[in-house]
Amino acid sequence: MTALDAPLLALDKLTVQRGETPLCEKVALTLSAGDICHLIGANGTGKTTLLMQLAGLLPVLTGTVRYQGVESLPVQPLYVSHQLGIHPNLTVAQNLTFLLNLYGIAPSSTDIDAALTWVGLQGFETISSSHLSAGQTRRITLARLYLLTPAVTPLWLLDEPFTALDVDMVARMEDRLCDFASAGGAILMTSHQAVAVANQVLDLSDYMV
Ligand SMILES: Nc1ncnc2c1ncn2[C@@H]1O[C@H](COP(=O)(O)OP(=O)(O)OP(=O)(O)O)[C@@H](O)[C@H]1O
Numbered sequence: 477m478t479a480l481d482a483p484l485l486a487l488d489k490l491t492v493q494r495g496e497t498p499l500c501e502k503v504a505l506t507l508s509a510g511d512i513c514h515l516i517g518a519n520g521t522g523k524t525t526l527l528m529q530l531a532g533l534l535p536v537l538t539g540t541v542r543y544q545g546v547e548s549l550p551v552q553p554l555y556v557s558h559q560l561g562i563h564p565n566l567t568v569a570q571n572l573t574f575l576l577n578l579y580g581i582a583p584s585s586t587d588i589d590a591a592l593t594w595v596g597l598q599g600f601e602t603i604s605s606s607h608l609s610a611g612q613t614r615r616i617t618l619a620r621l622y623l624l625t626p627a628v629t630p631l632w633l634l635d636e637p638f639t640a641l642d643v644d645m646v647a648r649m650e651d652r653l654c655d656f657a658s659a660g661g662a663i664l665m666t667s668h669q670a671v672a673v674a675n676q677v678l679d680l681s682d683y684m685v
Contacts, residue, residue, distance in 0.1 A: 481510045482545030484631050484662040485530070490539030492522040492529065492680065499525060500683035505537070507662040507676070512653055514671040515664055518682035523666045524558070526680065527571035527633045528665070531555035553631035554624055558639060559618050568597060568616055571605050575620045579628055591619040594652075595647065598646065610661060611640040621652055626661035634665035636669070 485507040492500040507513055515523050528534040530541060532549055543549055562571050569588050576583050583591070592598055595615035600608070605616065618637060623642035632653075638646050650673045653663055657673075664678070665671065 484544060485535060485544065486542040486665060487493040488540045492526045492539060493537055494525050494534065498685050500680050502685055503683045504662060505678050507664060508685050510657050511676055511679055512657050512663045512674045514674035514678040515666045515678050521680040521684060523680055524635055526633050527555065531633050551630055551652060553633050554579065554629040555633045556617055556635060556637055558636040560613055562605050562613050562616055564604055567602050568592065568605055569601040571616050572619050575617065576623060581623065581628065583655045587623055591622040594622040611642065616641045618649065630661050632656065632661060632663045634663065635668050638667050638669060
């Protein structure tokens with residue numbers, strides 16, 4: 477199997493672990509292009525911890541993680557934390573530009589306008605981000621999903637992306653997740669609400685220590 481044929485993400489006997497404390501053991505998962513996996517489990521099971529391990533923000537001490545067949549990050553996965561990472565002193569457009577720069581994209585003003593329109597923030601470009609509601613602030617972090625493609629970030633790791641969104645925006649997000657998966661990406665995402673577009677479920681409760 478070549479790296480191109482390999483799954484985008486393959487977990488084998490992975491221990492989900494924060495510091496010295498193992499939370500879940502022998503976690504297995506395979507995600508190929510087109511897969512959308514809903515990561516579930518009770519509060520504190522380790523869902524965020526697992527996403528952070530896969531994003532390279534916490535170490536993998538036991539088990540293996542392969543991205544496109546190799547045990548290192550060949551291409552940066554997109555990690556959208558539920559801690560938003562929005563700088564209150566920057567404008568909406570500046571925050572979005574910064575979030576895209578992290579993935580090597582320098583968006584044009586047309587790109588920024590299109591992404592902000594997609595999340596319903598048209599006209600907010602020059603507004604200070606500190607003046608936005610919780611849902612509007614979350615929409616800045618999600619606007620980058622409009623511009624990122626599988627060629628840039630083939631794997632999306634999304635931590636509670638639907639939090640604080642209204643019904644219309646959740647529907648728009650689900651459409652975008654499907655489009656991204658259809659274009660060859662794979663998604664692992666947490667949500668405490670149903671994810672109608674998921675074709676897989678990983679329940680971490682089944683792996684608790
Ligand atoms: N910064 C931290 N330092 C140490 N332990 C932490 C930290 N954050 C979380 N934990 C612990 O790690 C465990 C797993 O937390 P994690 O956030 O991964 O759970 P979760 O499944 O995402 O929960 P939730 O559904 O509430 O978001 C919990 O027992 C928590 O107390």
